[in-house]
Amino acid sequence: MHIPDGFLDGKTAAVAGVISCAGVGLALRQVRRELPPRKVPLLGLSAAFLFAAQMVNFPVAGGTSGHLVGGALVAALLGPGAAVVVVTTVLIVQCFLFQDGGVLALGANVFNMAIVNSVAGFVIFKTMRRVVPGKRGRVAAMAFAGWCATVLAAICCAGQLAWSGTIAWSAAFPAMTLVHMLIGLGEGVISALVLLAVERARPDLVAAGPHAAGGQRGGEFLGYGLLAALGVALFVAPFACAWPDGLDAVAEKLGFAHKALAPLVTAPAADYRMPGIHWALGATAVAGAIGTLVVFTGSLLLGRWLVPSSSHHESPLAQPRA
Protein backbone atom coordinates (compact mmCIF):
# COMPACT_ATOMS: atom_id res chain seq x y z
CA MET A 1 0.00 0.00 0.00
CA HIS A 2 3.07 2.28 -0.03
CA ILE A 3 2.36 4.89 -2.72
CA PRO A 4 5.54 5.77 -4.65
CA ASP A 5 6.40 9.22 -5.96
CA GLY A 6 4.88 10.15 -9.27
CA PHE A 7 1.52 8.56 -8.53
CA LEU A 8 -0.02 11.53 -6.77
CA ASP A 9 -0.48 14.97 -8.26
CA GLY A 10 0.32 18.19 -6.45
CA LYS A 11 -3.06 18.91 -4.89
CA THR A 12 -3.58 15.41 -3.46
CA ALA A 13 -0.07 15.26 -2.05
CA ALA A 14 -0.45 18.74 -0.54
CA VAL A 15 -3.87 18.11 1.03
CA ALA A 16 -2.78 14.74 2.43
CA GLY A 17 0.45 16.31 3.68
CA VAL A 18 -1.34 19.08 5.54
CA ILE A 19 -3.83 16.68 7.14
CA SER A 20 -1.04 14.29 8.12
CA CYS A 21 1.14 17.04 9.62
CA ALA A 22 -1.77 18.25 11.74
CA GLY A 23 -2.71 14.70 12.76
CA VAL A 24 0.82 13.68 13.69
CA GLY A 25 1.27 16.98 15.55
CA LEU A 26 -1.84 16.34 17.64
CA ALA A 27 -0.81 12.75 18.27
CA LEU A 28 2.65 13.91 19.41
CA ARG A 29 1.01 16.37 21.80
CA GLN A 30 -1.19 13.67 23.26
CA VAL A 31 1.76 11.32 23.67
CA ARG A 32 3.91 14.00 25.29
CA ARG A 33 1.12 14.81 27.73
CA GLU A 34 -0.02 11.31 28.62
CA LEU A 35 2.97 9.03 28.19
CA PRO A 36 5.23 8.91 31.24
CA PRO A 37 8.86 9.79 30.32
CA ARG A 38 9.79 6.23 31.25
CA LYS A 39 7.86 5.03 28.22
CA VAL A 40 9.48 7.39 25.67
CA PRO A 41 12.06 4.84 24.45
CA LEU A 42 9.18 2.37 24.03
CA LEU A 43 7.99 4.39 21.01
CA GLY A 44 11.27 3.94 19.16
CA LEU A 45 11.55 0.32 20.19
CA SER A 46 7.97 -0.34 19.10
CA ALA A 47 8.79 1.16 15.72
CA ALA A 48 11.83 -1.12 15.44
CA PHE A 49 9.63 -4.01 16.60
CA LEU A 50 7.08 -3.28 13.89
CA PHE A 51 9.85 -3.22 11.31
CA ALA A 52 11.24 -6.56 12.53
CA ALA A 53 7.77 -8.10 12.79
CA GLN A 54 7.12 -7.19 9.17
CA MET A 55 10.07 -9.36 8.17
CA VAL A 56 8.41 -12.49 9.57
CA ASN A 57 6.57 -14.03 6.63
CA PHE A 58 3.46 -16.13 7.09
CA PRO A 59 2.79 -18.88 4.53
CA VAL A 60 -0.47 -18.36 2.64
CA ALA A 61 -2.05 -20.78 0.18
CA GLY A 62 -0.34 -21.18 -3.16
CA GLY A 63 3.25 -20.51 -2.19
CA THR A 64 2.65 -16.85 -1.43
CA SER A 65 3.31 -15.27 1.92
CA GLY A 66 1.97 -12.33 3.83
CA HIS A 67 3.19 -10.27 6.75
CA LEU A 68 1.87 -8.08 9.52
CA VAL A 69 1.30 -4.37 8.87
CA GLY A 70 0.51 -3.69 12.47
CA GLY A 71 -1.14 -0.26 12.81
CA ALA A 72 -4.20 -1.66 14.56
CA LEU A 73 -2.13 -4.02 16.72
CA VAL A 74 0.11 -1.20 17.98
CA ALA A 75 -2.98 0.95 18.57
CA ALA A 76 -4.50 -1.80 20.72
CA LEU A 77 -1.24 -2.33 22.63
CA LEU A 78 -0.08 1.27 23.13
CA GLY A 79 -3.11 3.48 22.39
CA PRO A 80 -3.94 5.50 19.27
CA GLY A 81 -1.63 8.49 19.75
CA ALA A 82 1.44 6.33 20.28
CA ALA A 83 0.41 4.17 17.33
CA VAL A 84 0.23 7.19 15.01
CA VAL A 85 3.74 8.26 16.10
CA VAL A 86 5.17 4.74 15.84
CA VAL A 87 3.78 3.96 12.38
CA THR A 88 4.75 7.42 11.11
CA THR A 89 8.32 6.76 12.24
CA VAL A 90 8.33 3.39 10.48
CA LEU A 91 7.08 5.05 7.28
CA ILE A 92 9.67 7.85 7.43
CA VAL A 93 12.53 5.41 7.91
CA GLN A 94 11.19 3.08 5.21
CA CYS A 95 10.94 6.02 2.84
CA PHE A 96 14.44 7.42 3.38
CA LEU A 97 16.39 4.28 4.08
CA PHE A 98 14.70 1.75 1.83
CA GLN A 99 12.82 3.91 -0.68
CA ASP A 100 9.62 2.09 0.21
CA GLY A 101 7.02 4.76 -0.51
CA GLY A 102 7.69 8.16 -2.02
CA VAL A 103 8.95 11.34 -0.37
CA LEU A 104 6.19 13.58 -1.69
CA ALA A 105 3.69 10.78 -1.17
CA LEU A 106 4.80 10.47 2.48
CA GLY A 107 1.87 12.61 3.60
CA ALA A 108 -0.62 10.34 1.87
CA ASN A 109 1.10 7.20 3.15
CA VAL A 110 1.14 8.56 6.71
CA PHE A 111 -2.54 9.43 6.40
CA ASN A 112 -3.57 5.98 5.14
CA MET A 113 -1.31 3.70 7.13
CA ALA A 114 -0.60 5.67 10.30
CA ILE A 115 -3.64 7.84 10.96
CA VAL A 116 -6.62 6.02 9.40
CA ASN A 117 -5.26 2.60 10.28
CA SER A 118 -4.54 3.47 13.92
CA VAL A 119 -7.62 5.57 14.61
CA ALA A 120 -10.04 3.16 12.93
CA GLY A 121 -8.30 0.16 14.46
CA PHE A 122 -8.42 1.66 17.94
CA VAL A 123 -12.04 2.84 17.76
CA ILE A 124 -13.27 -0.51 16.44
CA PHE A 125 -11.16 -2.46 18.94
CA LYS A 126 -12.44 -0.40 21.85
CA THR A 127 -16.09 -0.44 20.76
CA MET A 128 -16.19 -4.16 20.11
CA ARG A 129 -14.42 -4.94 23.37
CA ARG A 130 -17.19 -3.13 25.18
CA VAL A 131 -19.82 -5.21 23.35
CA VAL A 132 -18.10 -8.58 23.70
CA PRO A 133 -16.55 -8.95 27.15
CA GLY A 134 -13.59 -11.00 28.34
CA LYS A 135 -10.52 -12.41 26.73
CA ARG A 136 -12.51 -13.88 23.84
CA GLY A 137 -13.88 -10.43 23.15
CA ARG A 138 -10.38 -8.98 23.03
CA VAL A 139 -9.21 -11.56 20.51
CA ALA A 140 -12.32 -11.16 18.36
CA ALA A 141 -12.11 -7.37 18.55
CA MET A 142 -8.45 -7.42 17.52
CA ALA A 143 -9.16 -9.62 14.49
CA PHE A 144 -12.09 -7.50 13.34
CA ALA A 145 -10.26 -4.21 13.96
CA GLY A 146 -7.22 -5.41 12.01
CA TRP A 147 -9.39 -6.33 9.03
CA CYS A 148 -11.45 -3.13 9.05
CA ALA A 149 -8.40 -0.90 9.43
CA THR A 150 -6.66 -2.55 6.48
CA VAL A 151 -9.69 -2.25 4.20
CA LEU A 152 -10.35 1.38 5.20
CA ALA A 153 -6.74 2.38 4.56
CA ALA A 154 -6.90 0.68 1.15
CA ILE A 155 -10.09 2.56 0.24
CA CYS A 156 -8.41 5.86 1.17
CA CYS A 157 -5.42 4.90 -0.95
CA ALA A 158 -7.74 4.17 -3.89
CA GLY A 159 -9.45 7.53 -3.38
CA GLN A 160 -6.12 9.38 -3.45
CA LEU A 161 -4.97 7.59 -6.59
CA ALA A 162 -8.30 8.35 -8.27
CA TRP A 163 -8.25 11.99 -7.15
CA SER A 164 -4.81 12.37 -8.73
CA GLY A 165 -6.13 10.93 -11.98
CA THR A 166 -3.60 8.09 -11.88
CA ILE A 167 -6.19 5.31 -11.94
CA ALA A 168 -9.90 5.61 -12.55
CA TRP A 169 -12.00 5.17 -9.40
CA SER A 170 -13.99 2.46 -11.17
CA ALA A 171 -10.78 0.41 -11.44
CA ALA A 172 -9.01 1.47 -8.25
CA PHE A 173 -11.91 1.01 -5.81
CA PRO A 174 -12.84 -2.60 -6.70
CA ALA A 175 -9.21 -3.67 -7.13
CA MET A 176 -7.90 -2.15 -3.89
CA THR A 177 -10.95 -3.06 -1.79
CA LEU A 178 -11.26 -6.66 -2.91
CA VAL A 179 -7.52 -7.37 -2.69
CA HIS A 180 -7.28 -5.82 0.75
CA MET A 181 -10.39 -7.62 1.97
CA LEU A 182 -8.32 -10.77 1.43
CA ILE A 183 -5.06 -9.31 2.79
CA GLY A 184 -6.98 -7.96 5.78
CA LEU A 185 -8.02 -11.49 6.76
CA GLY A 186 -4.38 -12.39 7.31
CA GLU A 187 -3.76 -9.11 9.12
CA GLY A 188 -6.70 -9.70 11.45
CA VAL A 189 -5.74 -13.27 12.32
CA ILE A 190 -2.06 -12.44 12.84
CA SER A 191 -2.93 -9.40 15.01
CA ALA A 192 -5.26 -11.50 17.16
CA LEU A 193 -2.70 -14.29 17.53
CA VAL A 194 0.05 -11.82 18.44
CA LEU A 195 -2.18 -10.06 20.99
CA LEU A 196 -2.92 -13.45 22.52
CA ALA A 197 0.79 -14.32 22.61
CA VAL A 198 1.71 -11.02 24.29
CA GLU A 199 -1.09 -11.50 26.78
CA ARG A 200 0.12 -14.98 27.57
CA ALA A 201 3.71 -13.82 28.16
CA ARG A 202 3.05 -10.51 29.92
CA PRO A 203 -0.61 -9.95 30.86
CA ASP A 204 0.33 -6.67 32.52
CA LEU A 205 1.48 -5.17 29.20
CA VAL A 206 -1.91 -5.71 27.58
CA ALA A 207 -3.81 -4.61 30.65
CA ALA A 208 -1.70 -1.46 30.99
CA GLY A 209 -1.67 -0.59 27.29
CA PRO A 210 -4.70 1.38 26.13
CA HIS A 211 -5.55 2.70 29.58
CA ALA A 212 -2.08 4.04 30.27
CA ALA A 213 -1.98 5.73 26.89
CA GLY A 214 -5.27 7.45 27.57
CA GLY A 215 -7.39 7.07 24.50
CA GLN A 216 -10.59 9.02 24.26
CA ARG A 217 -9.74 11.41 27.06
CA GLY A 218 -8.46 14.78 26.00
CA GLY A 219 -9.08 16.88 22.93
CA GLU A 220 -6.19 15.52 20.90
CA PHE A 221 -7.78 12.17 20.13
CA LEU A 222 -10.94 13.97 19.10
CA GLY A 223 -8.77 16.26 16.97
CA TYR A 224 -6.94 13.68 14.91
CA GLY A 225 -9.97 11.41 14.91
CA LEU A 226 -11.89 14.21 13.22
CA LEU A 227 -8.95 14.83 10.88
CA ALA A 228 -9.05 11.17 9.86
CA ALA A 229 -12.78 11.42 9.20
CA LEU A 230 -12.29 14.67 7.28
CA GLY A 231 -9.60 13.08 5.12
CA VAL A 232 -11.72 10.03 4.40
CA ALA A 233 -14.61 12.30 3.43
CA LEU A 234 -12.32 14.37 1.23
CA PHE A 235 -10.65 11.48 -0.56
CA VAL A 236 -13.55 9.06 -0.87
CA ALA A 237 -16.81 11.01 -0.76
CA PRO A 238 -16.48 12.79 -4.16
CA PHE A 239 -16.47 9.42 -5.85
CA ALA A 240 -19.19 7.92 -3.72
CA CYS A 241 -21.40 10.85 -4.72
CA ALA A 242 -20.56 10.44 -8.39
CA TRP A 243 -22.52 7.22 -8.41
CA PRO A 244 -25.93 7.38 -10.18
CA ASP A 245 -27.77 10.03 -8.23
CA GLY A 246 -30.79 10.20 -6.05
CA LEU A 247 -33.34 7.71 -4.87
CA ASP A 248 -33.46 6.03 -8.27
CA ALA A 249 -29.87 5.01 -7.80
CA VAL A 250 -30.55 3.59 -4.38
CA ALA A 251 -33.41 1.53 -5.76
CA GLU A 252 -31.24 0.51 -8.65
CA LYS A 253 -28.48 -0.51 -6.29
CA LEU A 254 -30.88 -2.44 -4.12
CA GLY A 255 -32.01 -4.19 -7.26
CA PHE A 256 -28.40 -4.99 -7.95
CA ALA A 257 -28.04 -6.22 -4.44
CA HIS A 258 -30.88 -8.71 -4.81
CA LYS A 259 -29.52 -9.94 -8.09
CA ALA A 260 -25.96 -9.92 -6.86
CA LEU A 261 -26.61 -11.82 -3.64
CA ALA A 262 -27.04 -15.29 -5.11
CA PRO A 263 -23.88 -15.39 -7.25
CA LEU A 264 -21.91 -13.58 -4.55
CA VAL A 265 -22.40 -16.39 -2.11
CA THR A 266 -21.19 -19.07 -4.48
CA ALA A 267 -18.45 -17.19 -6.31
CA PRO A 268 -17.48 -14.09 -4.33
CA ALA A 269 -17.68 -11.21 -6.80
CA ALA A 270 -15.89 -13.12 -9.51
CA ASP A 271 -17.19 -11.34 -12.59
CA TYR A 272 -17.98 -8.01 -10.99
CA ARG A 273 -16.88 -5.92 -13.93
CA MET A 274 -18.84 -7.45 -16.76
CA PRO A 275 -22.12 -5.53 -16.93
CA GLY A 276 -20.46 -2.14 -16.52
CA ILE A 277 -18.76 0.25 -14.21
CA HIS A 278 -21.64 1.08 -11.88
CA TRP A 279 -22.27 -2.59 -11.50
CA ALA A 280 -18.65 -2.99 -10.43
CA LEU A 281 -18.86 -0.19 -7.86
CA GLY A 282 -22.22 -1.36 -6.53
CA ALA A 283 -21.11 -4.97 -6.40
CA THR A 284 -17.92 -3.98 -4.58
CA ALA A 285 -19.94 -2.02 -2.03
CA VAL A 286 -22.32 -4.97 -1.55
CA ALA A 287 -19.42 -7.41 -1.37
CA GLY A 288 -17.83 -5.09 1.20
CA ALA A 289 -20.97 -5.01 3.34
CA ILE A 290 -21.40 -8.78 3.19
CA GLY A 291 -17.68 -9.26 3.77
CA THR A 292 -17.84 -7.08 6.88
CA LEU A 293 -20.64 -9.18 8.34
CA VAL A 294 -18.86 -12.42 7.46
CA VAL A 295 -15.60 -11.22 9.00
CA PHE A 296 -17.40 -9.97 12.11
CA THR A 297 -18.93 -13.40 12.64
CA GLY A 298 -15.65 -15.04 11.74
CA SER A 299 -13.72 -13.03 14.29
CA LEU A 300 -16.22 -13.98 17.00
CA LEU A 301 -15.71 -17.62 16.04
CA LEU A 302 -11.95 -17.12 16.02
CA GLY A 303 -12.09 -15.80 19.56
CA ARG A 304 -14.16 -18.81 20.59
CA TRP A 305 -11.74 -21.17 18.87
CA LEU A 306 -8.51 -19.66 20.19
CA VAL A 307 -9.57 -19.03 23.77
CA PRO A 308 -10.69 -22.14 25.66
CA SER A 309 -13.81 -21.54 27.71
CA SER A 310 -12.01 -22.04 31.02
CA SER A 311 -9.78 -19.00 30.50
CA HIS A 312 -12.57 -16.88 29.01
CA HIS A 313 -13.38 -15.12 32.24
CA GLU A 314 -10.18 -13.89 33.75
CA SER A 315 -9.59 -15.44 37.13
CA PRO A 316 -8.40 -13.09 39.87
CA LEU A 317 -5.51 -15.49 40.41
CA ALA A 318 -3.88 -14.53 37.10
CA GLN A 319 -1.14 -12.37 38.50
CA PRO A 320 1.10 -10.35 36.19
CA ARG A 321 4.61 -11.70 36.14
CA ALA A 322 7.01 -9.55 38.09
Place this chain on the structure above:
Amino acid sequence: MNRHWHNHAPSPTDSWVRRLPATWKLGVTLTLILVTVLAPPAGWLPWFVTMFLFLLVIIAASGISLWFLLQRLLLLLPFVLGVVVVNALAPTGRANWLAIALKSSLCLLTVMLTANTTPFSELVRALQTLRVPALLITTITLMHRYLFVLRDEAERMRRARASRTFTPGRRFQWQALSSVIGQLFVRASERAERIYDAMCARGWKSR
Protein backbone atom coordinates in the same frame (compact mmCIF):
# COMPACT_ATOMS: atom_id res chain seq x y z
CA MET B 1 8.57 -9.06 0.08
CA ASN B 2 10.78 -7.34 2.61
CA ARG B 3 13.81 -9.50 2.14
CA HIS B 4 15.62 -6.86 0.14
CA TRP B 5 15.71 -4.45 3.04
CA HIS B 6 19.00 -5.58 4.46
CA ASN B 7 21.13 -4.80 1.43
CA HIS B 8 21.11 -1.01 1.58
CA ALA B 9 24.23 1.15 1.74
CA PRO B 10 26.81 -0.73 -0.35
CA SER B 11 30.38 0.31 0.36
CA PRO B 12 30.44 3.85 1.67
CA THR B 13 32.91 5.28 -0.78
CA ASP B 14 34.17 8.74 -0.02
CA SER B 15 33.32 11.38 -2.59
CA TRP B 16 32.50 15.05 -2.69
CA VAL B 17 28.82 14.16 -3.04
CA ARG B 18 29.04 12.39 0.28
CA ARG B 19 30.68 15.34 1.99
CA LEU B 20 28.00 17.86 0.97
CA PRO B 21 25.83 19.10 3.86
CA ALA B 22 22.77 16.90 4.36
CA THR B 23 20.37 19.85 4.36
CA TRP B 24 21.52 20.84 0.86
CA LYS B 25 21.11 17.34 -0.46
CA LEU B 26 17.70 17.02 1.16
CA GLY B 27 16.64 20.35 -0.36
CA VAL B 28 17.89 19.46 -3.84
CA THR B 29 16.24 16.04 -3.65
CA LEU B 30 12.91 17.50 -2.62
CA THR B 31 13.06 20.15 -5.35
CA LEU B 32 13.94 17.62 -8.04
CA ILE B 33 11.12 15.30 -6.98
CA LEU B 34 8.67 18.18 -6.75
CA VAL B 35 9.49 19.39 -10.27
CA THR B 36 9.38 15.84 -11.66
CA VAL B 37 6.01 15.11 -10.10
CA LEU B 38 4.51 18.44 -11.07
CA ALA B 39 5.94 18.50 -14.61
CA PRO B 40 3.04 19.04 -17.02
CA PRO B 41 2.18 16.12 -19.32
CA ALA B 42 3.43 18.07 -22.32
CA GLY B 43 6.79 19.07 -20.95
CA TRP B 44 7.97 16.03 -19.10
CA LEU B 45 10.11 14.46 -21.84
CA PRO B 46 12.80 17.19 -22.04
CA TRP B 47 12.81 17.42 -18.25
CA PHE B 48 13.13 13.67 -18.01
CA VAL B 49 16.20 13.63 -20.28
CA THR B 50 17.85 16.56 -18.46
CA MET B 51 17.28 15.06 -15.07
CA PHE B 52 18.43 11.62 -16.15
CA LEU B 53 21.72 13.08 -17.39
CA PHE B 54 22.10 15.04 -14.15
CA LEU B 55 21.52 11.89 -12.09
CA LEU B 56 24.07 10.01 -14.22
CA VAL B 57 26.67 12.68 -13.43
CA ILE B 58 25.90 12.39 -9.71
CA ILE B 59 26.10 8.60 -9.88
CA ALA B 60 29.49 8.83 -11.59
CA ALA B 61 30.73 11.35 -9.02
CA SER B 62 29.48 9.42 -6.00
CA GLY B 63 31.07 6.15 -7.10
CA ILE B 64 27.97 4.04 -6.43
CA SER B 65 27.84 1.08 -8.76
CA LEU B 66 25.20 1.35 -11.46
CA TRP B 67 24.48 -2.34 -11.07
CA PHE B 68 23.49 -1.90 -7.42
CA LEU B 69 21.11 0.92 -8.30
CA LEU B 70 19.55 -1.10 -11.11
CA GLN B 71 19.03 -4.06 -8.78
CA ARG B 72 17.29 -1.90 -6.21
CA LEU B 73 15.16 -0.27 -8.88
CA LEU B 74 14.03 -3.66 -10.18
CA LEU B 75 13.12 -4.77 -6.66
CA LEU B 76 11.02 -1.68 -6.06
CA LEU B 77 9.34 -1.47 -9.43
CA PRO B 78 6.76 -4.32 -9.28
CA PHE B 79 4.17 -2.14 -7.54
CA VAL B 80 4.68 0.61 -10.10
CA LEU B 81 4.33 -1.89 -12.93
CA GLY B 82 1.21 -3.38 -11.30
CA VAL B 83 -0.49 -0.01 -11.20
CA VAL B 84 0.58 0.69 -14.77
CA VAL B 85 -0.99 -2.59 -15.91
CA VAL B 86 -4.22 -1.87 -14.01
CA ASN B 87 -4.17 1.57 -15.57
CA ALA B 88 -3.69 0.26 -19.08
CA LEU B 89 -6.62 -2.14 -18.56
CA ALA B 90 -8.92 0.43 -16.96
CA PRO B 91 -12.17 0.93 -18.85
CA THR B 92 -12.14 4.74 -18.55
CA GLY B 93 -9.93 7.65 -17.66
CA ARG B 94 -6.64 6.32 -18.95
CA ALA B 95 -3.81 8.54 -17.78
CA ASN B 96 -0.43 8.78 -19.44
CA TRP B 97 0.93 5.67 -17.80
CA LEU B 98 4.29 5.76 -19.53
CA ALA B 99 4.90 9.20 -18.04
CA ILE B 100 3.84 7.91 -14.62
CA ALA B 101 6.18 4.92 -14.79
CA LEU B 102 9.15 7.07 -15.87
CA LYS B 103 8.37 9.75 -13.31
CA SER B 104 8.29 7.30 -10.42
CA SER B 105 11.48 5.58 -11.57
CA LEU B 106 13.26 8.94 -11.67
CA CYS B 107 12.03 9.85 -8.20
CA LEU B 108 13.09 6.45 -6.88
CA LEU B 109 16.56 6.88 -8.35
CA THR B 110 16.88 10.35 -6.80
CA VAL B 111 15.92 9.19 -3.31
CA MET B 112 18.17 6.15 -3.66
CA LEU B 113 21.12 8.37 -4.52
CA THR B 114 20.47 10.68 -1.57
CA ALA B 115 19.98 7.80 0.85
CA ASN B 116 23.16 6.07 -0.25
CA THR B 117 25.36 9.17 -0.12
CA THR B 118 24.09 10.54 3.21
CA PRO B 119 24.61 8.84 6.58
CA PHE B 120 21.33 8.47 8.42
CA SER B 121 22.56 10.41 11.43
CA GLU B 122 23.15 13.45 9.22
CA LEU B 123 19.63 13.13 7.81
CA VAL B 124 18.28 13.13 11.35
CA ARG B 125 20.35 16.23 12.15
CA ALA B 126 18.90 17.88 9.06
CA LEU B 127 15.39 17.05 10.28
CA GLN B 128 16.38 18.63 13.60
CA THR B 129 17.32 21.90 11.91
CA LEU B 130 13.99 21.75 10.09
CA ARG B 131 12.29 21.92 13.52
CA VAL B 132 10.76 18.46 13.51
CA PRO B 133 9.42 17.84 17.07
CA ALA B 134 12.02 16.40 19.45
CA LEU B 135 9.87 13.43 20.43
CA LEU B 136 9.65 12.32 16.80
CA ILE B 137 13.43 12.77 16.38
CA THR B 138 14.10 10.66 19.49
CA THR B 139 11.76 7.98 18.18
CA ILE B 140 13.35 7.96 14.72
CA THR B 141 16.86 7.78 16.17
CA LEU B 142 15.99 4.94 18.52
CA MET B 143 14.20 3.06 15.77
CA HIS B 144 17.19 3.37 13.47
CA ARG B 145 19.51 2.21 16.25
CA TYR B 146 17.51 -0.90 17.12
CA LEU B 147 16.09 -1.75 13.70
CA PHE B 148 18.71 -4.29 12.81
CA VAL B 149 19.17 -5.48 16.39
CA LEU B 150 15.52 -6.47 16.63
CA ARG B 151 15.48 -7.84 13.10
CA ASP B 152 18.36 -10.18 13.93
CA GLU B 153 16.64 -11.10 17.19
CA ALA B 154 13.45 -11.99 15.32
CA GLU B 155 15.44 -14.07 12.85
CA ARG B 156 17.21 -15.94 15.68
CA MET B 157 13.90 -16.62 17.43
CA ARG B 158 12.31 -17.80 14.21
CA ARG B 159 15.21 -20.15 13.52
CA ALA B 160 15.23 -21.49 17.06
CA ARG B 161 11.50 -22.10 16.82
CA ALA B 162 11.86 -23.83 13.44
CA SER B 163 14.62 -26.13 14.68
CA ARG B 164 12.49 -27.27 17.63
CA THR B 165 9.23 -27.67 15.74
CA PHE B 166 8.64 -30.96 14.01
CA THR B 167 5.02 -30.67 12.92
CA PRO B 168 4.73 -28.41 9.90
CA GLY B 169 0.93 -27.95 9.90
CA ARG B 170 -0.21 -24.56 8.71
CA ARG B 171 -2.29 -23.70 11.75
CA PHE B 172 0.56 -24.56 14.06
CA GLN B 173 3.02 -22.60 11.97
CA TRP B 174 0.87 -19.46 12.16
CA GLN B 175 0.59 -19.78 15.92
CA ALA B 176 4.32 -20.39 16.27
CA LEU B 177 5.22 -17.37 14.13
CA SER B 178 2.71 -15.22 16.00
CA SER B 179 4.20 -16.16 19.33
CA VAL B 180 7.62 -15.22 17.93
CA ILE B 181 6.23 -11.76 17.12
CA GLY B 182 4.50 -11.51 20.49
CA GLN B 183 7.68 -12.48 22.30
CA LEU B 184 9.54 -9.93 20.19
CA PHE B 185 7.20 -7.20 21.42
CA VAL B 186 7.72 -8.29 25.02
CA ARG B 187 11.49 -8.24 24.57
CA ALA B 188 11.34 -4.86 22.83
CA SER B 189 9.40 -3.30 25.70
CA GLU B 190 11.73 -4.83 28.28
CA ARG B 191 14.68 -3.48 26.32
CA ALA B 192 12.99 -0.07 26.22
CA GLU B 193 12.96 0.00 30.03
CA ARG B 194 16.67 -0.79 30.19
CA ILE B 195 17.39 1.84 27.54
CA TYR B 196 15.48 4.43 29.56
CA ASP B 197 17.62 3.70 32.61
CA ALA B 198 20.76 3.89 30.47
CA MET B 199 19.63 7.18 28.94
CA CYS B 200 18.94 8.68 32.36
CA ALA B 201 22.31 7.48 33.62
CA ARG B 202 23.91 9.45 30.79
CA GLY B 203 22.04 12.63 31.61
CA TRP B 204 19.13 12.49 29.18
CA LYS B 205 16.24 14.84 29.87
CA SER B 206 12.87 14.56 28.19
CA ARG B 207 11.86 17.70 26.39
